[in-house]
Amino acid sequence: MFSLPRTGICSDEGLTDNTPIVLHGHSSVDFNCLLDHLFGKLQDTDSDSNGDTEQVNNTPPESVSTLVSLLTISAIFDLCHQFKILPWLTLAFRELVSLPIESLGPAGLEKIPAYILHALIQVKHQISTHRLTLAAVVPPAMAGMLCHTPMSCADGWETGWKAGPAEMLRHPDIFYSSWDILAHLNSVEIPQVCSDCQESSVANMKETGCLLMEDGFVEDKLEGLRAWLMSH
Numbered sequence: 001m002f003s004l005p006r007t008g009i010c011s012d013e014g015l016t017d018n019t020p021i022v023l024h025g026h027s028s029v030d031f032n033c034l035l036d037h038l039f040g041k042l043q044d045t046d047s048d049s050n051g052d053t054e055q056v057n058n059t060p061p062e063s064v065s066t067l068v069s070l071l072t073i074s075a076i077f078d079l080c081h082q083f084k085i086l087p088w089l090t091l092a093f094r095e096l097v098s099l100p101i102e103s104l105g106p107a108g109l110e111k112i113p114a115y116i117l118h119a120l121i122q123v124k125h126q127i128s129t130h131r132l133t134l135a136a137v138v139p140p141a142m143a144g145m146l147c148h149t150p151m152s153c154a155d156g157w158e159t160g161w162k163a164g165p166a167e168m169l170r171h172p173d174i175f176y177s178s179w180d181i182l183a184h185l186n187s188v189e190i191p192q193v194c195s196d197c198q199e200s201s202v203a204n205m206k207e208t209g210c211l212l213m214e215d216g217f218v219e220d221k222l223e224g225l226r227a228w229l230m231s232h
Contacts (some may be wrong), residue, residue, distance in 0.1 A: 001213055003145075010228065017018075034094040036115050040079065069169075072108060073092055073095060073096055073099070073104065073108065073112075074104065074107075074108040074109070074110075074111035074112050075111070076088050076091075076092040077092055077096075077111070077112045077113060077116055078111055078112075078113075078195075079115075080229070081113045081229070082094065082132060084229055084230060086226055086229065086230075089225060089226065090221070090222055090226075092125045093116070093119075093120070093218070093221075093222055093225065094218060094222075095129070096116075096120055097120065097123060097124065097218055098177075101120070101124070108169055115225070115228055116225065119221045119224065119225055123217050123218055123221045126217045127214050127217055130213055130214065130217070131169045131170075132169070132170070134165075134166075134211065135166040135167075135169040135170050136166075136209070138157070138158045138161045138162065138166075139161070139201070139204070139205050139208075139210055139211070140201070140204065141153060141154040141157035141158065141193075141197060141201050142195040142197065142200035142201045142203070142204045143200065144194060144195075144196025144199065144200045145147075145196065145200075146194075146196045147194050147196050147197050148192070150197065152192055153192065153193045153194055153198075154197075156190055156191055156192030156193040157190065157193050157197065157198070157201055159191075159192070160190035160191065160192075160193060162187075164184060164188070164190075165181045165184065165185065167182070168181055168184065169181070177214070178212050178213075178214055178215075179212075181211060182202070182205070182206070182211060182212075185205075186202060218222065
């Protein structure tokens with residue numbers, strides 16, 4: 001990069017401590033992270049059966065996840081927008097969805113590109129509507145093969161859902177993810193529900209995906225954001 005021909009007032013930029021590289025609106029931490037990405041230190045990689053390295057996007061490694069602790073969410077999105085860094089977009093958008101919008105503050109929201117904010121509002125509305133629906137409409141109780149009291153278990157399942165997961169979904173201060181609720185259902189004994197019916201009912205929720213649709217909402221929105229980013 002520094003061996004390329006240079007002209008104009010910035011011809012000596014980056015050559016000495018007195019003439020640093022200027023990336024307007026970003027700190028040195030932002031720039032260091034950008035360089036780490038450009039030189040492969042923050043890429044999503046894995047090894048195939050031949051030992052060759054290939055990129056994977058599903059599970060960012062620890063080095064990439066540290067971005068959230070190094071940079072603000074708005075700074076990550078700004079760099080994603082300017083330099084079309086798709087792995088950072090995926091990481092930052094998922095993190096942003098999990099945060100209350102008000103936690104960013106007016107200054108943070110100002111720096112996030114409008115198309116990302118629009119996608120965020122849409123997906124948060126989808127998730128909120130879905131969660132309120134799940135809280136109000138109890139998933140069906142499934143009778144276990146060994147159960148002798150299916151009607152009693154169905155009543156117990158409905159009561160247990162309204163007292164547990166429904167309250168978690170509507171909690172005003174703590175956000176419980178769908179995985180948190182599944183873990184709760186797997187770890188508690190619901191009164192008046194036999195273990196066979198409880199296991200069958202939880203398994204049915206996993207199979208139908210009714211509790212895990214939030215991940216799909218986010219991924220669908222990310223597909224649109226990736227396409228938009230690469231086309232502009």
